[in-house]
Amino acid sequence: MYSKWISFLAVASLCSCSSNSSDNYVDPYANVKATFGTNIDLDNLANYANQTIPAYITKDNTAGNSITDKGATLGRILFYDKNLSSNTTISCSSCHQQTHAFSDTNIASTGVNGTTGRHSMRLINSRFANETKFFWNERAINLETQTTMPIKDHGEMGFSGTNGDEPFSGLITKLSAIDYYKELFKFVYGDEEVTENRIQLALAQFVRSIQSFDSKYDAGRAQVANDNQPFPNYTAQENQGKNLFLTPPQFDATGNRTAGGLGCAGCHAAPEFDIAPNSGNNGIIGVINGTSIDITNTRAPSLRDLVKTDGTVNGPMMHTGVITTLQAAIGHYGTINLAPGNTNLDPRLRPNGFGQKLNLTAPEVNAVIAFIRTLSGTNVYTDAKWSNPFPN
Template identity: 50%
Template sequence: MKRYALILGILILAACGRAGEGTYELDAAYTYLGADFPLEPPLDYSSTAPDYITRDNRLDGDVDNRKATLGRVLFYDKQLSLNNSIACGSCHIQAHAFGDSSQQSIGLDGGLTSRQSMRLVNTRFAALPAMFWDRRAINLRNQVTQPIEDHIEMGFSGTGDQPGFDSLLTKLQGLQYYSELFDWAFEQEGTTINKQRIAQALEHFVSSIESFDSRFDEGFAAAGDIQGSYSNFTPAENRGKFLFRAQPQLDNQNVRISGGAGCAGCHRPPEFDIDPMSGNNGVDKEAGNPAGFDTTNTRSPSLRDIFGPDGSVNTPMMHTGNFLEFTTIVEHYNEVIPDVNNRTVDERLVRGLTSVKLELTSTERADLEAFIRTLTGSNMYSDERWSTPF
């Protein structure tokens, strides 16, 4: 431990190449922090979202390349945890659309989070700025430092025997590379490292993560809307698209007699973000606690990139992480069972104490999954801008 602390204490940021090139790397002898990335010019973090993507909840316009670069370092640096074991990128993994492949994320000393870590892809492109499953953070900038201050996740909670956020600031101020990077990112020598600037840099980085190179995007761009058949889709994918977007026609017993499944009522294309007016989805248990009751979860990540490029599910689904296959998602929504203790369930799923019964056939269920698979992109999973610099 003493040797490890000493190594961290003597890390230096060295300029490489000709003067003015501005490429910085940490001393190669220190493999843990062997970062190597260009600073002049920085990588371009500007959005390439197509014109038909109109929802945008960023606080102050376009992403700043310098602040996003600093945010990238902060996002992947385990120094932001109390025992140097956890980074934001430990639970929000690029290979999984910036979600976690585990049902519950592992924090300090093996502690488990109470909810599944939400995928961060396309966080910016949603009408609802609030973050976390229960919307307790008013926006992304408010959210990004909360895991750092969580007693289970990263440990600078200020509760019990854990130090508070000020201790993290002291820690980062002692790392020479952060003095250099904060000065560079905020374009002022002697920039103070504080919570506000950490949040701002992380928010610029996370809000830059996007995925718009899917087969759906190809079809939408060619057709101009979501209504008709897409020439690049299979018949099953087009049928699934209809089921997704069309509202169900119900009889007086709330049984579907025609139409679609109405998924687009809550998950609105082409962003596939959650309708801000959505109630909870009837999954009322706490993660890892079948007896626990939790009906505050009314937010959802974008439905884009539920599946990875290899065809497998990127992360367990729902706030509980109990849904490991997409088929179980469809089964759940096929008929959400009413619960007298759940009074905030979305009325599109349960009306009074009567379920909306979609009665999807096995073919329709397969068609819906086929459509959801068209929402998967490819570039996000390998783009250097969002990969670890360490």
């Protein structure tokens, strides 16, 4: 009887401890769960770090900030959080919208104190860019530096420290007081401290994770040894467009094309289709809503997902948004004018010192358009891991 009583007390004690432990449990991610619901599951993170990359993609500008599932998850939340603007109305995603390949259909995007000075560049395949500097005029040395520059801009997100704005330290204070960031920064970095460097690392990881390799081009490229071979899945017109895109033109003494292709790959080499780092400007030197010229815009986004698969453009093209169709874009390069004051025109566009004249035919234009459309996929527009995690 005595031993039975001792056993009963032991069991009762265990039950009591278990009950007390459960009652006292504090979920370390309660605020994340309350804010984001099932959109963010810290126990089952989306795959950002180990996405499939085709073997023919050789560029990678990750440098010392490798993508992690934790870091990119924090970056996704920061990217979509309007708290990053001074008046809590604008997020990074306001100007870089998933439905438009992370660009904007407006010529200039709306900020907290006006509009952007240039059209918002698409963010597709930033990790695989040949050019490692960012912004149209390459003023950011790398993606990490770029991520917080719009936040510090008076017109865009308003933590500039000028014109009555709070300095960037005001944002640090603001985010540090938000409970879900306390949990998230500890989850990613081991403690709750919010710093500019940590914000930059997370945002850059998220942006670099945005990739697009499910296009008709990728399906074809996987079946051949190199880009110069005909793609089995292409139409005759698409293969013609590819050849025109890849093949350099031949010019006479005054810049008229006499043979060859259009030479687009001279600046937008396959398979990344990003801008060559040594490029000058492309002859478009205007500014938005102004009469002055700007010859410093020498960067461009990848041509991947320039349009959707149905040919719908993902917003206007060029830093001024002055071009709105693929036909107009190709037409621009068809006849390059040597504008007064443009001392930074890319040499490849002025053969023998003359603005190039490609003498395009309608079938050639249509073939190149058909090819460019093959560079677009569909997943980038719908994948939940790149979508807004905040409930509607």
